[in-house]
Amino acid sequence: MVEGKKNSLKFVEIQESVLPEDEWLIGISNLKYFSGVGYSMPSAVRFDGNLLRQDGLLTGGIITADLLQSSNIDDSIELTQNEIGKDDRLFSGTYKHKEDTLLASGTTANEGPSIDNVDQEFLITSMATNDESKNLYAFIPGIFYCSSQQTSVDAVLIEVTQKKRFGMTLSSFRPEDVRPLDLTRGMTLDENGYGKSVQLTVDTLGSFHAESFLKDSGISPDDVEYCREIELGSRLSQLFTLPVLKQAYAASSFIQTRLMKLLDDIEFFGLLPRRRIYVRNEKHPYGTVVETEYRGFENILNLGTQSGISCPGEIDIELQLKTLTFSKMLGASTETDIEGAIMDLLHLITIELEGKTSKDEVLDKFTMRLSS
Amino acid sequence: MRELENVARTMVGNLHQSYLYRVLTEWYEQDTIQIREDLGIGSYSETVTNPADLYEKVRKHILTKAFQDDETIEFLMNIPQWVGFRVDVDSIDTGEQAIQAARQSALALIWVMLIPRVIIDHIVLPEDFENQGVDIIVESFLQSDESRKQLDTIMSLELDRRGVGTGFFNISDIVMGYEIDDMMKIERLRVLFVLIIMKATELPFDLDSVFPLDEAALINETEAYIITMHAQKALNNGIKGNSSNRPFAWPLVGTARVFAGIINTLHVMKKYSARMSTCSLFSNTIEGQTQPWTESEFILFMLNEIADYYTELLRSRFGKGKNEELNVFIDFLKGEDIEITSRVMETSDKSGSLHEELSECKRRARIGEKPQISPERRFKVVISTLKQSLEDAQSSEISSEEIVDQIATLFDAISDLIRKYQDSLGSEVDKFTEELCFETSFRILDLLGLGVYLGDLPWITRFIAEESTMIDISSGAITELRNSQRIKRIISAFAGAVSFLVLQMR
Structure with a gap:
């Protein structure tokens, strides 16, 4: 397990767009863990212990990720010519019931209906082999609260894709959009409209409103020559320098709303794994929350042998994610996978909070230290 | 010698146009008592505890009265140190000495800022700029202590002839109160003069690339700065006109004769700006290669200057967006400047065709034609204007x-x-x-x-x-x-x- 420096855990915000109604993630993470954001290339297909044969019986299988996008969902799966003999594993399930039971024990209980036999494993291997997607994923482990799904997750994964449109490169992810929310002090406006620095507490969060700037200035909207945002920017610039604006930002009501949701969530659910991660990729351009299982973690309890992340509901996401590895920068520099990083981060957060998960205590933990 | 006297005569004759000269005469009428009063400095004989501070304070006091913008003042305050001079604390014993030295040095500095502007008579046509003896004056400034002494003498004589009085002009005093290693003095003093003259021309320059130049190159470079400045001023005046004749006062769009004059000015600008190796203003850098502007780039530049003039006019005279016709005209001029330039470059009568082009823009604006500028083009125009x-x-x-x-x-x-x-x-x-x-x-x-x-x-x-x-x-x-x-x-x-x-x- 990794023991990080105490102060490297921070509130972190991840912004997708500048508009208030769009997704916004806020959470606790350690950006030093990957020295910023973890980037990964899928390594070659990794073989779990029980996936022995890679030369699957199926070739030319269709990646399910594409299925939803393609209209011809009824396309038949192309089978290679194979003599059906005694050793044909595709039909083994039919004939060899013993193998079935053996393999069923290798997976933990899934919710909902699931088919669990050796042939599915071959199918999956085959799909994975053909999954040539080499996209980069940006990965930020830590407890995050997602604004549009209104739930908390164990990590954020964003597929980095780039498209050229009219000479502009559209990137699905910008490193500038992930930033530590260095909360030190907040700010409130006194009766004269001057900013006053205050200690951030649960009560003083959200104490700043820019509204009064335009109201008190005595100008009517007709007088505003430029668009209101420019007017706002120039008025703020007359009163605040950049560091002071950051205090105002920290004390703004929208940070308060989001931060309180995160703090509520931590207070209520504690620091156990959420068994959910936020994934944004080509299939889910607006992001989705995926249910996950951490097999390494569960197996401590049920003595299984498998490890790595699994997504029972989204088999193709699981296929993409389980091949990802990341180089971690904290502690001994080694490769880690999604599950490992999530467990490391949860451990770090648990140590840091020392079991205190009330709103005030968590907020204190991540602000007091910086100001003192 | 004869030529130097002629140039000196011209310069002295032009002095009355300069604001800085008025500042200078005021200072010469005042003695150090006035400076003491202004700065609230006490008795005469006291030995100053920190002569360098007093020296700088007086310099700043004088420069602040002469120049309005802080950036120039800061530059002039610091330039002797940047070049390598230090305030000579050993030679300054009393407050009086510090004030005297600072005054002499600051006044000489104002003279150096003033000379480039009066060196060419404002009635001289741009094509004659090169025969006005700019090189002679620059040589006198840069060559040696002797050449500067000679310039001092001749200028003083000329000023005396006009009844101003002697002992008035002393550019050699510019480093009074400063010291520097003798080994470096000749070279560094030269660079000091060059940099101050460059500053006076208001053209941007790369300070570091000035130092390695030798004497001949510095003289050449400095002359180019002064003549380019005058050409640029002539261009602005050509566009703005004077009180009796404003060739571009909307709805006027110039005449073929006006453009002929402007094109001559552009030729002078092109010739001399190409000589400036330490200025980035009139050249393009492509793949590390610096290329001076071509004629068509100067015409493009001029069209933009004219468009800016009209924009200013629109803002000051009509209020932004109040004169639709002029507004559209400016859009034509800015949006189609490249097309206009390339058409003008193809003709033999450039001044005539420039006038034709502007008249055409006016006609189209008048009949209510809207400029067909694609958003991309507009975006480019706006961003280059901003740049x-x-x-x-x-x-x-x-x-x-x-x-x-x-x-x-x-x-x-x-x-x-x-x-x-x-x-x-x-x-x-x-x-x-x-x-x-x-x-x-x-x-x-x-x-x-x-x-x-x-x-x-x-x-x-x-x-x-x-x-x-x-x-x-x-x-x-x-x-x-x-x-x-x-x-x-x-x-x-x-x-x-x-x-x-x-x-x-x-």
């Missing part, structure tokens, strides 16, 4: 209002651009808008030397967007966040954030 004025901002004062004005125009141009592509962008339009705004913001910040604040741009933008929405909601202006407004809201949020960053840093 130009931000570069000017380094040498002259540009008001915050004007910068914000231009930022607003630029983001307006983005709106047009997006609107054009909205359909083909489909669901990617938001992302495209954000990316374009981000890139554009980066260019603005970078131009202003604020590139390091790019990392702060996303959260400030978000902050502005949130607060603006909040104001709308609490004032009851909106009850829901409309999707149709998304693009506009993204663009204005970025515009607001850039405005904050730019204004806050000023």
Whole structure:
């Protein structure tokens, strides 16, 4: 397990767009863990212990990720010519019931209906082999609260894709959009409209409103020559320098709303794994929350042998994610996978909070230290 | 010798036009007692505890009265130190000595700032600039102590002849109260003069690349700066005109004769600006190679100067957007400047065809034709205008209002651009808008030397967007966040954030 420096855990915000109604993630993470954001290339297909044969019986299988996008969902799966003999594993399930039971024990209980036999494993291997997607994923482990799904997750994964449109490169992810929310002090406006620095507490969060700037200035909207945002920017610039604006930002009501949701969530659910991660990729351009299982973690309890992340509901996401590895920068520099990083981060957060998960205590933990 | 006397006569004859000369005469009428009173310095005989401080204080006092903008004053205060001179504390014992030395040195410095401007008579045509003896004066400045002494003598004689009095002109005193290693003195003193003259021309220069030049190159370079400055002034005057004749006072669009004069001026500018190796203003750098501007680039430059003149006119005389015809005319001129230039370059009678082109623009504006400028082109025009004025901002004062004005125009141009592509962008339009705004913001910040604040741009933008929405909601202006407004809201949020960053840093 990794023991990080105490102060490297921070509130972190991840912004997708500048508009208030769009997704916004806020959470606790350690950006030093990957020295910023973890980037990964899928390594070659990794073989779990029980996936022995890679030369699957199926070739030319269709990646399910594409299925939803393609209209011809009824396309038949192309089978290679194979003599059906005694050793044909595709039909083994039919004939060899013993193998079935053996393999069923290798997976933990899934919710909902699931088919669990050796042939599915071959199918999956085959799909994975053909999954040539080499996209980069940006990965930020830590407890995050997602604004549009209104739930908390164990990590954020964003597929980095780039498209050229009219000479502009559209990137699905910008490193500038992930930033530590260095909360030190907040700010409130006194009766004269001057900013006053205050200690951030649960009560003083959200104490700043820019509204009064335009109201008190005595100008009517007709007088505003430029668009209101420019007017706002120039008025703020007359009163605040950049560091002071950051205090105002920290004390703004929208940070308060989001931060309180995160703090509520931590207070209520504690620091156990959420068994959910936020994934944004080509299939889910607006992001989705995926249910996950951490097999390494569960197996401590049920003595299984498998490890790595699994997504029972989204088999193709699981296929993409389980091949990802990341180089971690904290502690001994080694490769880690999604599950490992999530467990490391949860451990770090648990140590840091020392079991205190009330709103005030968590907020204190991540602000007091910086100001003192 | 004879020639030097002639040039000296011209310069002295032109002095009355200069504001700096009036400042100088005031100082010569005042003695050190006045300076003491101004600065609240006490008795005469006291030995000063810190002569260097007093020396600098007096210098600053005199320079502040002569020059208005802080940047120039700061440059002039520091330039002796940058070149390698130090205040000579050993030679200054009393306060009186410090004040005397500082006064002499500051006044000589004002003279050096003044000389380049009066060296050419304002009635001389640009094509005759090279025969006005600029090189002779520059040589006298830069060659040696003897040549400077000679210049002092001749100027004093000439001033005396006009009844001003002797002992008035002493540029040799410029380093009075300063010391430097004798080994370096000749060279560094030369560089000091060169840099002050370059500053006087208000053309940007690269300080570091001045030092390695030898004497001949420095003389050549300095002459080019002075003549380019006068050519540029002649160009501005050619466009602005004088009280009796304003060739570009709307609805006038110049005449073939006016353009003939302007083109002659451009030729002089082209010839001399090409000689300046330490100035980046009239050259392009392509793949590390510096190329002086071609004739067509100068014509393009001139068209933009004329367009700027009309824009100024529109703002001051009619109020922005109040004269639709002129507004459209300016759009034609700015939007089609490249096309106009290339057509003009093909003809043998450039001045005639320039007049024709402007008349044509006026005709089209008058019959209500709208300029067919594609949004991309407009975006490019706006961003290059902004770039130009931000570069000017380094040498002259540009008001915050004007910068914000231009930022607003630029983001307006983005709106047009997006609107054009909205359909083909489909669901990617938001992302495209954000990316374009981000890139554009980066260019603005970078131009202003604020590139390091790019990392702060996303959260400030978000902050502005949130607060603006909040104001709308609490004032009851909106009850829901409309999707149709998304693009506009993204663009204005970025515009607001850039405005904050730019204004806050000023």
